[in-house]
Amino acid sequence: MTMNIELIRLLAFLVGIIAFAALNAAYLVWVERKGAAHFQRRIGPKEVGPYGLLQPLADGVKLMTKQLLVPDGVDPLLFKVAPILLLVPAVMSFVTIPFGEHLAARNVDLGLLMIFAFASINVLGLLIGAWGSANKYAIIAAARVISQNIAYEIPMLLTAIALVMATGSMNLNEIVAQQGGGLWHWNLIRLTYAASPLTPIAFLIFFTTMLAETNRAPFDMAEAESELVAGAFTEYAGMGFGVFFMGEYANIVVGASLVTVLFLGGWQSPLPFLPGSVVWFLAKMYAIIFTVVWIRWTYPRTQFYALLNLSWKVLIPISLVNLVLTAGWLKVF
């Protein structure tokens, strides 16, 4: 009987997570377009439904009714597998994210590690898609994305390691639990106990690398419209492209959730007398997502090597210093 309940619980979470990911992916497109419009002082989508709220639905129908075109000369298996390989890890990462105190599909002890592991598959999906579609733009884009992801994964992991050293746990739920009791307990500032004084900077680094890992502007080398058509997605039409797109946005949601969990106290409320709940989590997560959109429409894309230099010459040294400082801090106090 207990077995069954566990199974039902997992199924419910699975359906919930997929719905959540799909809904977010759809409405993030709306947020993106509306945000872009208002940053440029336009109106944005407004014709389909009130405030253009049905626009994602219209886009979805459009994508789904289009022919699933498989061009000549592509590797048929890799070409079809790639979008799924991008979407599935993103959905899988949701499994261990604690949305609320008891709202996590699986409370995995090595949750943080698991998310990083799945996040790396995402790049593989892009590479396979690009390689499979036998298109020079796609391959150039994939090569860029991979060198960028390798460069940015290092500082990301370094800051995460420093954080894990301070919290002593890789269990996301526990990391959140430790941050209870108000704003000043969040890992972002950590006034209450020993943590490297560089933590706010670690937050900035983590946020930057999160942008890079999710291929968001100004790190959107995978989809450099001006140089590489649609980059790795050039050959994809209809829902093949749609799934890629969903994967990208699901990844953004995962990234924003991770930032929320690691640095902003997850579902903990900012004031000690208010109870923590899933509402706080969502509020923080969407604030991060809004910042991601905000950043996209603020910065122009720089050259590719400038981005790599930023990682190797700035982010990695600073996150190493942060790591050493954290270690020292933990030793001394």
Added chain:
Amino acid sequence: MAYFTELFSGTKSLFVGLGITIREFVKPVVTVQYPRETIPMTPRYRGHIELVRDPESGGPKCIVCGMCQKACPSGCITVDGEKREGVKGKVLTLYRLDFTKCSLCGMCVESCKPGAIDFSKDYNLAGPSRAAYVFDLLKRLEEKR
């Protein structure tokens, strides 16, 4: 040291940039939903020419002198008129503008002594054929009434 100052100023500039865009974000939008909303054209806007109405008679101000027809370097204008009983001067019967060749140079407007033609503010111009751009300006004036 230069490394750190550059790092600092670079990071600062990023935040300055964010500040600028968020301020634009909260400002009201400046675009309009075009076919349903339009903004008035500026006074200097040059659309195709149109006839100016005489406030006294209600008809066109044109005295059919033909100066505009002569002045037009592209030969876009055809003017015709007739004598009528009890009316001083000629009465305009035809004012045809071939807008396909017009370069909006304004020679016609300048050459017209009585100020009987002016640039319109019309910009919603799209049509299926060339013939749609041979305008009968006299008819347009009457329709505008």
